Amino acid sequence: MRKAIAFAMALVIGFMNVPAANAATFPSKTVPEGVGVNIRFTGAPSTDLDMIRDAGIKYIRRDLHWHNVERTRGSYNWTPYDQLVDGAAARGIKVVYILSYNNTLYGAPDIMYGIRTQEQKTAFANYAKAAAQRYRGKGVLFELWNEPNSTTFWKPIQNSTEYADFVKAVVPAIRQGDPNASIIGPALSWADPNWHESVFSKGILPLIDAVSIHPYDKNQLPERWLNTYPYNHTKMRELIQKYNPNNPNMPIIASEWGYSVTHPFVNGNQQAQANYAARTQLINMSLGIPLTVWFDFKNHDTGTSEESNYGLVTSSNVKKPSYNAMQQLTQALNGLQFIKRQSSSSSDYLMEFSNGSKTIVAAWTTGSTHNVTIGGQSVSISQTPRYIQVSGGTNPVATAPNVPSALGVTSVTKGATTGSYYINLAWTDNSSNETGFLVQQSINSTSNFQTLASIGANTTTYASNIGATPNPGDFYYYRVIAVSGTTQSQPSNVTNTQMGTPNAPSNLTINQTKTSSGNYIVTLNWSDNSGIETGHRIYQSNSATTGFQEVKTVGENQSSTTIDLGTNPAAGTYYYQVTAYAAMGESTPTNTVNTQISAPVVPVPTAPSNMSVDRVTVGATSGQVYVYVSWQDNSNNETGFELYQSINSTDNFQRIKTPSANTTTYGINLGKNPASGTYYYKIAAVNNYGKSQDSNIANTQIGQVSPPPPAPQPIPTAPSSLTSLVGKDITGNNAVILNWQDNSNDEDGFNIYVSSSATSGFNKLATLAANQNIVVHILNSLSNNTTLYYLIKAFNSSGESGSTNTTSVNIQ
Structure with a gap:
């Protein structure tokens, strides 16, 4: 099972029913087109890529880490991934990029947390769309996450509904970036039929182009994928037919499958690992699986852990037997396709490959070494696949491909x-x-x-x-x-x-119109005299001879366009020219044409009316006096209003406020103590071309304003922590000393209460001044063995506070 990669430092939509694109492409079934390997490097290291090429491997797979690509919100750096695509392409190798994982820029605790929030879905979709646009036409396959059914890769706990929602958010974005993108998923760890059915039932299959799976089982031979129902290819095909009936034969891709040298069925034997590396490929070829990716190309390091020992080569690029086995397979079966499994015992695998003129049988057994008959000859087979060329065999129908x-x-x-x-x-x-x-x-x-x-x-x-x-x-x-x-x-x-510079267009003409919404439209027509241009450039100037600037580009074979100058273009003469351009240069311009834009006549606004004073109020706590006015807005082209005020006459109006356009009410703050008298108001509408007539005049009387009554004083905070102590005064009388904590700064004093009961019957004993916290109660005559209870309350003009705790004393 693939493990999480340890990093040296902590690095970092609503579902659209978008069907899978018909243009998705996958490898042909001719060997070695569907042989792949997982890698961990980026860039274009020549030694690694050359070794992969020399092994006959045609696909490499790795993570396209979101957190590495987008380290600043909205900014993407693709450089090492571009280098990998280009370096692989130069060697005839294509790339499978895993769109993974989360990004701490968008609230994820770490990158292995599943995509859950809407912000994460939107940001991930934007990254996926950008990736699809960037690698469009380069044969890149996109895989949606890696092993989301594992809590290693979908923290804190795997969830098929969350993954399905993620797919539904991301696939439409990829299709926008590249409608022909090839998308695979869900890339689950081992052939778990329950998890597959759970996520398939949520509608992801019509969205993707192929089902990717990781058929690992370190405790089982690779032939389990062929034979052991329901943990096999047959069950997977049944689930696809059930949940994607419109495409029941959609491809299945083994996007990751490997055996570490430490696995029980390998047990440190590198030759056993080599056997399984070849057999996983051969089994999947026999099932029509177009691509099988072996995990991993290179040992992770020199350690002895499971994760360190999946490679075809060591961490220093020394070839292991598994590399030689993969190379032997691709060379022996090069150019051939799987035809059938020949009759044999259930533990023997005789896989026939042919191209019509050449037939080879890949043969091995899961049992002990023994002889079988292949092509009329007795052949010894073991757990290591061998490739036997035979005469005859079943010839595939040699059909010429359709014409592009x-x-x-x-x-x-x-x-x-x-x-x-x-x-x-x-x-x-x-x-x-x-x-x-x-x-x-x-x-x-x-x-x-x-x-x-x-x-x-x-x-x-x-x-x-x-x-x-x-x-x-x-x-x-x-x-x-x-x-x-x-x-x-x-x-x-x-x-x-x-090739060359295109011929110049000619016969440029111009026409100016105005739309119902007031936009000025310039229409240009010309003769296209070239058949090689990439497009045409439109130039504009306010001079007939100089200052031309490009304002628009149109495509090849175009001979007209329009330019929208908006609703309020600057008055003057607008001059235009058109050129044709191609890779090798730009033509000379056409003749110059022009059109005149006159300054528009825009009327001043219509005067507002029905000016009135609606009410006068005084703030309950602030004491501010407000006059509220209203009016009727009769204009649709004002940019605002000017509000005027005059006191005790209509001859001295001053502008006091500028309400915004389309408003019809306003509150005027006259302050706390405005002068008494008659206040007159009027208003006018304004725009860039002037001011309307004034409205009618409204007025109101302002008298002497009494300040609002002061707010009532709050009841003081209750004292607390009351304690008592019994002693004797100098004459020998019993004395009770009471002490408490004063928690208020606005009390007028304290009331002392006493009772012979702890819960009732308290009578006021004394009243003390403010800021006290101790008092002595002298007891002149009191029966022995008497218990007294005390409590204290603070008070001011608004009333008494709550009481302290109750304290008691016993007099002997």
Whole structure:
């Protein structure tokens, strides 16, 4: 079982019913197209990548760590992952990127916590969309998390509903980034039918393109995946048919499977690990599984733990027997496809592979070494697979792949650093059995096509590097042929492009209109005189000869566009030109055209009316006097109002306030003691073009304002911690000393209460002044063995506080 990677330091939507894209692509069933390995490095280390290539491995898989890509909110750094994709592609290797894990920037306690909050789902979806956009067309497969049924990778506890909600939030974002992205999941640890059924029942299968699984069981042989129901491929296929009836044959991918040298069935034997490495691949090939990823390429370190010993090579890149076994498999079966399992005992596995002209049987047993008959010859088989070439065998039907179509030049670009020009091609792959494509090129004619490149199956794009100095005017013609083994399709349609600077457009005309919403629209039309432009640039200036600035770009083969100047463009003359541009340069501009924008006539606002004083109030605690006025707004183009006030006459109005547009009420604060008299008010509406007439005048009488009564004094805080002590005064009388804690700073004094009962009958004994905390009660005559109870309360003009605790004394 895959373990969490230890880091040296702590590093860091509503569901849309988006179906899986039809353009998802997976490896063909021809060996070794579906052989993969898990890696832990990024960048492009040549030693590692060369060893992977030399083993015949075609896919590498690793985490595309969200927390490494996005270390600052909204900012992504893809550099080491770009280097890996490019370095692998240079060796004919494709990448499976695991979209994982959480990010502490968005509230996760650590990165292994499951995606739960809406903020985390949105941020993860944005990262996933950006990844899909970045690696679009590069053959990258995207896997949704790693082993979410493990609390190691989905803390604090795994949950199939949470994972399904995560898938529903992320898949639509990936499809936005690349509608043709290949998406796999749920990448569960071992073939757990219950967890698979739980998450499948929540509707994730129609969203993804293939089911990924990790069929680990360190206590079982790899053949369990073939034989032991329900922990096997058969059960998995039944669940897919149940929960995805519209696509019951959707691919199953073993995106991680391995045996550590420490596992019980390996028991430190590196040759046993090598046997299982080959057998996992062969078993999955026999099941039609298009991709099997062995975990791991390299030992994690030199330690003796389980996690340290999964590799095909040691941590210092020394080949282990498992590397040799993988290389032997890919070389022996290169170009062949699985045909059938030949008849044999249940413990023998005779897997027939062929391409029609060559047949090889991969043979092994889970029992002891013995002889079997293969192709009429007696062959010794053991637990180590061997590859027996036989004559005859079952020939696969040699069917030529379908013809690719819709070949076109999508763009011509120039390398930022190399200066080389690239003609970018795209086509439609109409075949399901091709093993690759031939891209052919001919220059300045269609009679001299030469094969430019041989590329892998399921590829639909290619960038043709024509160097840094192509001849201006040269035509580059292209066609694509699908290949399956020794058979080929007919060529696709021919597409072409011409290098050079495009011809200038001409006959530019202009028309100006105004929409019902008041927007000024400039419409430009021109003649497109070039067939090689990438697009057209629109330039604008307020001068007929200088100062032209690009304001818009439109695509190739366009001959018109519109420019929206908004509802209030600056008055003046607007001049326009159009050019055509391509990778090698930009044409001269068209003729210049212009249009006149006059200053719009905007009326001043209509005067408000029905000005009135609604009420006058005085703040209960502040004593502030407020006059509330209202009016009727009769304009739809004011930017605000000006409110005027005059006291005791209508001849001295002063602007006092500027209420905002569309308001019809306002409260005016006159302060605590405004002057007595008659207060007059009026209002006007204003905009950028002037001020309306004044409204009618309203008034109110302001008299002498009495200040509000003071707030009542609060009752003091109760004293506490009352204690008592019995003694004698100088004449020998009994004396009780009472002491307490004064908790208030606003009492007028204290009342002392005494009773012969602890709960009732308390009578006021004495009243003391404020700020006291001790008193002596002299007892002149009192019977022996008498118990007295005391309590104390603070008081002021608002009343008495609560009482202290009750204290008691016994007089002997």
